[in-house]
Amino acid sequence: MKKYLNLFTPSCGINYKTEILSGLTVALALVPEAIAFALIAGLSPLTGLYAAFSMGLITSVLGGRPGMISGATGAVAVVIVALAKTHGVEYIFATVILAGLIQLSAGLLGLGKFIRLVPHPVMFGFVNGLAIVIFMSQLAQFKTADASGALQWMTGLPLLIMLGLVVLTMLIIWLLPKLTQAVPASLTAILTISALVIGFDIPTKTVGDIASIQGGFPPFHIPDLPLSLETFAIIFPYALIVAGVGLIESLLTLNLIDEITETKGKGNKEAMAQGLANMVTGFFSGMGGCAMIGQSLINISSGARARLSGIVASVMLLVFIMFAADLIERLPMAALTGLMIMVAIGTFEWASLKTFNRMPKPDIFVMVVVTLITVVLHNLALAVLIGVVISALVFAWENARHIHSKRYIDENGVKHYEMAGLLFFGSVTEFSGKFDVLNDPDEVIIDFSDSRVVDMSGIEALNKLTERYEKVGKKLHLKHLSADCRQLLHNANDIIDINIYEDPSYKVLTDEI
Numbered sequence: 001m002k003k004y005l006n007l008f009t010p011s012c013g014i015n016y017k018t019e020i021l022s023g024l025t026v027a028l029a030l031v032p033e034a035i036a037f038a039l040i041a042g043l044s045p046l047t048g049l050y051a052a053f054s055m056g057l058i059t060s061v062l063g064g065r066p067g068m069i070s071g072a073t074g075a076v077a078v079v080i081v082a083l084a085k086t087h088g089v090e091y092i093f094a095t096v097i098l099a100g101l102i103q104l105s106a107g108l109l110g111l112g113k114f115i116r117l118v119p120h121p122v123m124f125g126f127v128n129g130l131a132i133v134i135f136m137s138q139l140a141q142f143k144t145a146d147a148s149g150a151l152q153w154m155t156g157l158p159l160l161i162m163l164g165l166v167v168l169t170m171l172i173i174w175l176l177p178k179l180t181q182a183v184p185a186s187l188t189a190i191l192t193i194s195a196l197v198i199g200f201d202i203p204t205k206t207v208g209d210i211a212s213i214q215g216g217f218p219p220f221h222i223p224d225l226p227l228s229l230e231t232f233a234i235i236f237p238y239a240l241i242v243a244g245v246g247l248i249e250s251l252l253t254l255n256l257i258d259e260i261t262e263t264k265g266k267g268n269k270e271a272m273a274q275g276l277a278n279m280v281t282g283f284f285s286g287m288g289g290c291a292m293i294g295q296s297l298i299n300i301s302s303g304a305r306a307r308l309s310g311i312v313a314s315v316m317l318l319v320f321i322m323f324a325a326d327l328i329e330r331l332p333m334a335a336l337t338g339l340m341i342m343v344a345i346g347t348f349e350w351a352s353l354k355t356f357n358r359m360p361k362p363d364i365f366v367m368v369v370v371t372l373i374t375v376v377l378h379n380l381a382l383a384v385l386i387g388v389v390i391s392a393l394v395f396a397w398e399n400a401r402h403i404h405s406k407r408y409i410d411e412n413g414v415k416h417y418e419m420a421g422l423l424f425f426g427s428v429t430e431f432s433g434k435f436d437v438l439n440d441p442d443e444v445i446i447d448f449s450d451s452r453v454v455d456m457s458g459i460e461a462l463n464k465l466t467e468r469y470e471k472v473g474k475k476l477h478l479k480h481l482s483a484d485c486r487q488l489l490h491n492a493n494d495i496i497d498i499n500i501y502e503d504p505s506y507k508v509l510t511d512e513i
Contacts, residue, residue, distance in 0.1 A: 014306045018184075022302035023312025025187040026069055026295050030056070030317055031328060032336050033295070034072045035211050036137070041077040042084040043092065043287055045211040046321070048072040050218040051286030053318045058277035059291070060310025064266030065254045067304050069295040069313060070277065074137070075245045075380050076288050083238050091235055094223040097282035098239035103247055104275030112267030115251040121363040122370050122387035124352045126252055127293075129374025129383060131348035134294050134340055136375070141205065141337045161204050162334050169193050169338025184302035186339050193335035207336075208329030215321045218284040243275075245381040246290035250274050252384065253291040260300055294343045301346065362394040400426030403451070405434045414443045420450040425457035432461055437468045444469060449480040 030052045038048025052071035059070040080092055106112070118126075142162060143151040154162060172189035197204060207213070225231055254265045270291075278288050299309050320328045356364055366387050373383035403421030410416060423431055435444075453459065462478070469476040 014308055015303070016308070018303040019306055019308040020312050021184050021187055022299050022304035023309040024316055025184050025190065025302055026299050026309065026313035027316035027320065028187070028190055028328070028331065029295055029298055029336060029339060030069075030071055030292075030313065031207055031213060031320065031331075032210060032333065033292070033340075034317075035207075035213065036140075037072045037074050037077040037289075038287055039211070040074060041081045041092070041287055043089060045213065046215045047089070047092075047285060047287040049213060049215065049317065049321055050284060051281050051289045053314050053321070054218060054281045054284055054286050055274075055277045055289045056310055056314030056317070058280060059270070059273045060307050060314060062269075062276065063273035063307075063310075064269030064271075065257055065291075066265075066307045067261070067296070067300055067309060068250075068254060068257050068265070068270075068291055069299050069310055070250070070274065070289060070291045071295065072287055072289040073246075073249065073292055074133070074378060075249050076242055076290060078378050079241050079245060080238060080287065083235070087234065090223045090225045091231075092287060093221065093282045093285070094225055094231070095235040095238045095242060095282075096286065096288035097223070097279050098235055099242035099246065099288060100275045100278030100280075100282060102239060102243035102275070103278060104272050106243070106247060107268045107271030107273075107275060110268050112247075112251060112269075112271045115248075115255065115267055118252065118255075118384060118388060119363075119366070119391040121359070121367040122384055122391060123252065123255065124349050125367040125370025125387055126374065126380065126384055127256060127347060127349050128352060128367070129371040130293055130380070131344045132371070132375045133378060134347065135344035138337045138340050138344070141333050144205070158204070161202060162337075165193055165197070165202075165204060165332060165334030166338040166341065169335050170342050173339065173342045181303070186298055186302060186342075189339060190331070190335045193338075194331050197332040197334075198330060202332075205333045206329060207331045207333060209333070212325065213321055213328060214325035217318070217322065218286065220283060221285050222283065241381070242278075242288060245379075246274055246278065246288075247271055248381045248384050249293070250291035252380075253293045253296055256293065257296060257300060260297075261305060263305075293347065294340060297343055297347055298339070362390075366390050366394075396424070396426040399424070400430060403427040403430050403434075409441065413441050414445055415441050416445050416447060418447045418449065422452055422454050423458035423461065424454035428457050428461040431458075432465060435465060435468075437465075437472060437474070440469075440474065442474050443477070444474060445477045445479060447480050448478060448482075448485065452482060453485040 031049070034048035034052040035045040036048075038045050038051075041048075049072075055070040055072070059068070060066075063070070080095060083095060084092055140151075142154050142159065144154050144158065146152050153159075169189045172192060173185045176183075176185035176188055196202065197206075250270055251267050254267060254270055258265050274290060281288050295313075299313070302309075304310075352367065359367075369390065370383045370387040373386060374380055377383070399422050403419065403423065405420070406418040408416055417435065419431075421427065453462065466476050
């Protein structure tokens with residue numbers, strides 16, 4: 001508790017001006033995003049805004065990555081849209097609560113560490129795909145509804161005005177940091193463009209043209225639905241996917257912010273905070289969410305590094321909803337569109353394009369696949385999962401091909417096989433083919449100094465090899481097995497001897513060779 005109280009004391013070393021201004025910038029950027037994601041899910045705009053407030057506040061205070069912003073996200077919206085259409089908003093609230101419980105459990109069980117299994121090419125693909133998605137989502141702002149309500153591309157003067165304001169926003173964000181770091185460039189750009197539009201009464205699309213953000217404090221609401229196994233069966237699959245998507249996107253964003261700030265976040269703590277935030281959000285009329293990479297990068301690029309910026313962003317968002325809706329609804333979408341396009345440009349890993357002729361082809365393939373799935377399906381969890389699976393299969397294939405042995409017969413007539421590589425399901429065939437059972441002498445030793453038995457397939461391969469030697473009256477010994485390998489082999493101790501004489505750290509009793 002003392003650490004959080006220090007958040008507001010002069011001794012904690014926080015740049016209050018930077019944190020507050022950055023938080024205000026993020027709050028402004030959250031408004032159209034939260035509204036858009038709620039509409040994608042087929043819900044009221046306020047469900048997205050309430051989620052952005054509660055998710056942002058709780059994760060900023062309790063999360064494992066100071067400076068990271070959470071709120072309503074497109075990834076969650078895509079998952080719950082079908083449930084919203086078939087069963088309504090009450091089931092959405094219950095799903096979000098259950099998803100939060102799953103995430104909280106994952107954090108308590110320490111499952112956040114498994115994010116380490118995500119290879120770097122998958123990270124590249126995830127980030128690049130998300131950058132493209134952010135950019136493409138801004139193109140909708142260049143469309144306007146015709147008389148029938150259908151969206152059509154802008155033409156003529158409205159298009160020129162929109163393009164001009166967007167480009168001017170981008171120029172301010174790009175040029176201002178070269179002149180001064182006194183104020184966040186993003187906030188300056190939003191305020192400047194807003195002043196031009198409002199002052200000169202320039203006709204262009206505003207936040208209010210998307211939806212009204214007028215509302216009160218998020219109302220406490222227990223989901224109104226029957227408590228039954230049938231209800232659980234309906235919401236559980238969606239809750240599981242929401243929890244998985246939320247954790248993957250949040251932990252990958254955490255890793256990205258870690259790299260940018262050269263600091264270390266806490267994955268399990270963030271998972272617990274995300275879970276608690278979703279549970280609270282479900283009880284306070286929100287659609288749920290997770291970490292937002294775009295808003296997080298806005299925050300970090302504005303200089304924020306502490307929890308205060310996220311707290312300010314969420315509190316100011318609530319202030320907008322309750323007291324300043326009329327003013328915020330007058331903000332031009334061109335300013336926010338230009339800001340998000342600059343976020344997309346900054347998010348894209350341009351350095352990854354230089355690696356195409358340098359990285360192994362399987363890594364390039366994984367990166368491209370993850371990017372395409374993210375862009376086409378907007379399913380970040382599926383993209384990352386497929387990327388991890390492909391990387392794992394490539395790793396298994398490469399290691400299956402790289403199991404080797406050196407063979408020699410010592411002065412006592414004992415044949416030695418010195419193995420190198422991993423013995424697992426992918427390499428057992430290659431491993432078994434290296435032994436000449438019929439022509440080997442009566443005693444054979446397999447040396448695992450440079451090898452490891454990894455899984456039950458490796459155990460079975462050793463058992464079968466032992467049986468082959470026993471059938472022709474020969475004895476097989478294994479030596480230099482690591483402690484984890486011996487643990488795997490304990491069920492085979494009656495037919496396998498372990499030579500412990502060359503390594504006194506092996507505390508295992510066995511028959512003498």
